[in-house]
Amino acid sequence: MNHWLLKSEPSTWSWHQQCxxxxxxxxxxxxxxARNFLKAMRLGDLAFFYHSVTDKKIMGIVEVVQEFYPDPxxxxxxxxxxxxxxxxxxxxxVSLAQIKADPRLENLPxxxxxxxxxxxxxxxxxxxxxxxxKTEINESDHI
DNA sequence: GCCAACGTTGGC
DNA sequence: GCCAACGTTGGC
Numbered sequence: 001m002n003h004w005l006l007k008s009e010p011s012t013w014s015w016h017q018q019c020x021x022x023x024x025x026x027x028x029x030x031x032x033x034a035r036n037f038l039k040a041m042r043l044g045d046l047a048f049f050y051h052s053v054t055d056k057k058i059m060g061i062v063e064v065v066q067e068f069y070p071d072p073x074x075x076x077x078x079x080x081x082x083x084x085x086x087x088x089x090x091x092x093x094v095s096l097a098q099i100k101a102d103p104r105l106e107n108l109p110x111x112x113x114x115x116x117x118x119x120x121x122x123x124x125x126x127x128x129x130x131x132x133x134k135t136e137i138n139e140s141d142h143i
Numbered sequence: 144g145c146c147a148a149c150g151t152t153g154g155c
Numbered sequence: 156g157c158c159a160a161c162g163t164t165g166g167c
Contacts (some may be wrong), residue, residue: 009165030163031150053165096166115149115164144167152161 003126004037004047005110006062006084007117014050015059015089017127023065023085027073034118039068046137048121048129049086050110056096058129060089061137090133104128 006026008014018024029035045064051057068085068129073081099105105128109119121129130137 007165033150056166112151114147114166117164147166148164150161150163152159154159155156 003121003123004045005119005121006047007050007052009053010045010051010055018049019086023083025081025083025093027071027081028087029079029118034116035079037118037120038080038082041067043067057093058090058133059093062089063087088135088137090135092134094132095127098132
């Protein structure tokens with residue numbers, strides 16, 4: 001199973017909103033690199049939900065509940081989206097400053113390539129971030 | 144609100 | 156196919 005990080009501007013789609021719906025199509029990605037990552041997501045993969053711009057914090061964890069299909073908001077149907085469902089709020093949101101301060105996380109695309117909105121994480125990076133968020137996820141529930 | 148980074152577009 | 160111009164993202 002793979003691990004990911006998804007960015008959203010809270011003014012566009014917030015973690016709070018995500019928690020109030022059963023699942024949500026992750027639409028609006030218009031970058032080819034990000035699209036390829038969306039296509040690589042599999043049912044049950046987990047992703048961090050990151051608030052960009054104003055908050056700059058990882059807020060929670062979502063699970064992929066529908067693999068990629070054409071993004072209905074893209075007229076040319078060149079881009080894709082997946083559906084994600086909130087599975088856990090981080091007990092302590094992890095801030096960008098914290099991530100930058102941790103040398104183990106210096107290779108995160110979040111830092112190296114700040115404009116990428118969908119990115120893969122290694123299992124190691126995932127575990128470090130879960131720990132920083134004081135949150136445990138039982139991955140056996142999500143195979 | 145500014146600006147650096149960077150992806151995309153279009154003229155040549 | 157190159158590259159200048161332009162638009163967008165996102166941190167500060």
